[in-house]
Amino acid sequence: MNLKQLSHMLSLSQTTVSRALNGYPEVNEETRRRVMDAAKRHGYRPNPSARRLATGKSGMIGYVLPTGAAVDIDPHFVEFLSGLGDYARAHELDLVLSPADADDEETTYRRIVANRQVDAVYLSSPRPADKRLALVNTLGIPFIVHGRSEGFDFDYPYLDIDNEGAFHEAARLLIQLGHKRLALINGNERETFAIHRERGMRRALAASGLTLGERHIRSVTMTEENGHRAARRLLEEAEPPTAIVCSSLIMALGVVRAVRDLGLTIPGDLSLVAHDDVFPWLRPENFPVPLSTTRSSIRLAGARVAERLAARISGLEEGPRGEVWPVDLVVRGSVAGAPV
Amino acid sequence: MNLKQLSHMLSLSQTTVSRALNGYPEVNEETRRRVMDAAKRHGYRPNPSARRLATGKSGMIGYVLPTGAAVDIDPHFVEFLSGLGDYARAHELDLVLSPADADDEETTYRRIVANRQVDAVYLSSPRPADKRLALVNTLGIPFIVHGRSEGFDFDYPYLDIDNEGAFHEAARLLIQLGHKRLALINGNERETFAIHRERGMRRALAASGLTLGERHIRSVTMTEENGHRAARRLLEEAEPPTAIVCSSLIMALGVVRAVRDLGLTIPGDLSLVAHDDVFPWLRPENFPVPLSTTRSSIRLAGARVAERLAARISGLEEGPRGEVWPVDLVVRGSVAGAPV
DNA sequence: CAAGGCAGCCAAAGCGCTTTGGAAGTCTCT
DNA sequence: AGAGACTTCCAAAGCGCTTTGGCTGCCTTG
Known part of the structure; x- marks a missing residue:
């Protein structure tokens, strides 16, 4: 018909x-x-094909997926997707994943824009002066960044959480508990979120005349193994930290294992706070010692990004609107006063 | 131009x-x-839109993504996607995710087929007599099932791993080590993979005149928390199992935690084997006691599914071809002889 | 040398929708 | 009553490709 x-x-x-x-x-x-x-x-x-040809609109949103033998997709992605799907489903929006060589995403962005394959795209894990962001901005396709970049002379629409604030608060709590040697196990230091987290922590330390030593900060990709390794190095130093803030629950697993390896205890010897993106399958309250966290649902972020993309497509949202969500600091058993 | x-x-x-x-x-x-x-x-x-209109081919493959507030996307999905992307990238194939109400995927399948939005689809996590499979089969769109169903009077193309064989081997090993009381912490019992795993294990037990008691089998969604809870229940019984086989690494985390809670040790008091889909961020060799696993890379499966879908689209592959991959049994420190 | 075959090209008809540029018909107002 | 302004609808021209059916001109073949 x-x-x-x-x-x-x-x-x-x-x-x-x-x-x-x-x-x-x-x-x-x-x-x-x-x-x-x-x-x-x-x-x-x-018929959507016919409509597409006539209007140039596809009714789909796009995401360029970096792939490659050495590239691992962030497990957070799936939770973000859950949220995105929740919204998209209700609006009959489909999501197009365009796999791209992680070393050359530009070609793919150009292709999907030139082909008008999608009406809007979102970017994630941006870095300062992120090339993709500049590209997508000049290409003129509606977009939203999940996260933030830095160092551009233009504004852009984004949704981010207050990473700096979150880690500032986490560090402040630990300092108030008497900790003086804090350490940070961070994600990839080239990504903005990691920079912001470090910044927040440094700010809190500076406010009390403390600093974050070079050796007390590790930037690694977020795996259990890396968390373990980083924690071991930190804890085996001459003057080990008495508190660690850690950028993901998965790494926190490794930290906990390292603490056990060394015969130490949480929170007796070490206080631990981690960032929690809220996974259904790994919950901080179920850690051997319930884990204090900075918490923000990445799933809700996914839904919100979808909502805003839809709004942009239909012209309801315009301009470089930034949105920063506050982050909860949830205190559980893994923090205590600094050991004497 | x-x-x-x-x-x-x-x-x-x-x-x-x-x-x-x-x-x-x-x-x-x-x-x-x-x-x-x-x-x-x-x-x-x-122009792909024009070509689509003229030919009815879209150059994309589809996946119907069940969503909903109470629905969690399987974290395995992201690894599967990595593999799929690896192949798809090299062939300029895009993947369309169509979010659907988890209680009514049929509408979405019908829509994407009627609209010719994609040239082929894949299904995952099939159940026996899975309605989606029957549907997609009658709709006549090229497809491949990742996993297997049961109870149909027609054949269909699939890619599956030898779940039964894997768990048969795991159980056989434990039996040979002298274990008599085995337990299984399985995934959702309504999914075929879980059924096959149970079947494999029962077969191994039966061969030695043993059985899997009702209370020695748990079917739960694969979260750390559920693994923990299931393990506690098992271990607190009057006659607790001396060996557990577990359907996922994430659940195994919970099992390990439960064992610790109870002051027991692995493998002294309990031998543990888990299935490993090979995540980059959680590796069995890094468990407190290196974990024995049945191992099969879900990422490779993703790449293979993409390859076969592409072959089907271009007519290179036809008919209901099934492909079953063998599974490695990797023995590490988490298994030992049964305690006396 | 006529018939037939074939390689190589073309005009035009789709594919199924949106949108432009009217054209009727109806109302309102002076 | 006639001009102007709406309202309501239509024919046809795209959108950019693929594909059908056919037309040339050249080469074989008997």
Whole structure:
């Protein structure tokens, strides 16, 4: 059943039927009802390919997925996707994942824009002066960044959490508990979120005349193994930290293991705080010692990004609007006063 | 730059240019070269929307993503995706994720098929007599199942690992080590993979005159918390198992925690084997006691599924071909002889 | 040398929608 | 009553590709 047939049964022109269906004003309400009715009755659904060709709109949002033998997709991605899907489902938006060589995402961005494959895209894990961001900005496709970049002379729309604030608060708590030697096990130091977290922590330390020594900060990709290794190094130093702030729950698993390896205890010998993106399958309250966290649901972020992308596509949202979500600091058993 | 312009510069008809580019035989090799050359020089890329409308092919593969507030996407998904992306990238295939209400995926399948949004789809986590499988089979879109179903009177193309064989081997090893009371912490019992795993284990037990008691098998969604809870229940029974086989590494984390809670040790009091889908961020060799596993890279499976989907789209693969991958049994420190 | 075959090209008809540029018909106002 | 302004609808022209059906001109073949 296509438009031609439908309009023929109604003895109307394709124009009128099309307009009736798409809510254009120049059609009689009575006629519109008739059309709508017939469309529903016959299960008419406009052919998206044809509509795409005519309008250039695809009804899909895009994400360029860096891939490669040495590239691991962040496990957070799946939770973000859950949220995105929650919203997208209700609006019949599909998501197109375009796998790209991690060393050359540009080609892929250009392709999907040139081909008008998607109406909007989102970027994640941005870095300062991120090339993708600059590219997408000049290409003129609607987009939203999940996270933030730095060092651009233009503004852009983003959704980020207050990483700096979160880690500032976490460090401040630890300092108030008497800790003087703090350490940070961070994510990839080239990504903005990691920079912000470090910044927040340094700010809190500076406020008390403390510093974060070079050896007390590790930047690694967020695996259990890396968390373990980083923690071991930290704890085996001459003057080990008495508190660690850690950028992910997965790494925190490794930290806990390292602490055990060394016969130490949490929070007796070491206080630990980690950032929690809220995974259903790994919860901080279930750690051997319930883990204090800075918490922000990445799933909700996914839903919000989808919502804003949809708004941008339909012109409801415009301009470089930034949105920063506060982060909860949830105190559980893994923190205590500094050992004497 | 579109076909019209290109053909005009070449003083050829659109027909000929189109055919030259698409490798049809009825065009002179000399002419083809000229066309190819000009196309490359001017960076001509056929408009996919137009091509879609004309051919009905989209150059994309689809996946219906069950979503909902109560639905969690399996963290394995992201690794599978890595593999899929690896292959797809090299072939300029995009993946369309269509979020669907987890209670009504059928509508979405029908939509993407009716709209010809994708050339092929894959299904995952099938159940016996899975409705999606039957649906997709009648809808006539090329597809591949990642996993297997049961109870159909037709065959279908799939890629699965030998879950039964893997768990058979794991159980057999434990039995040989003298264990008599084995337990299974399985995934969702309604999914085929879980059924196969249980079957494999029962078969190994039966071969030695042993059985898997009702209370010695738990089926839960694969979270750390559920692994912990299941293990505690098992271990607190009057006659606790001396060996546990567990369907995922994430659950194994919880098992290890439970063992510690109770002041027991691995492998002294309990032998443990888990299935490992090979995550980069959580590795069995890094468990407090290195974990024995049945191992199969879900990432490779993703790449293979993409490859076979591509083959089906282009007609290189046909018919209901099933493919079952063997699973490695990797023995590490977490298994030992049964305690006396 | 006529008939037939074939290689190589083309014009035009789709694919199914949106949108432009009217054209009727109806109202309002002077 | 006639001009102007709406309202409501339509025919047809895209969007950019693929594909059908056919037309040339050249080469074989008997």
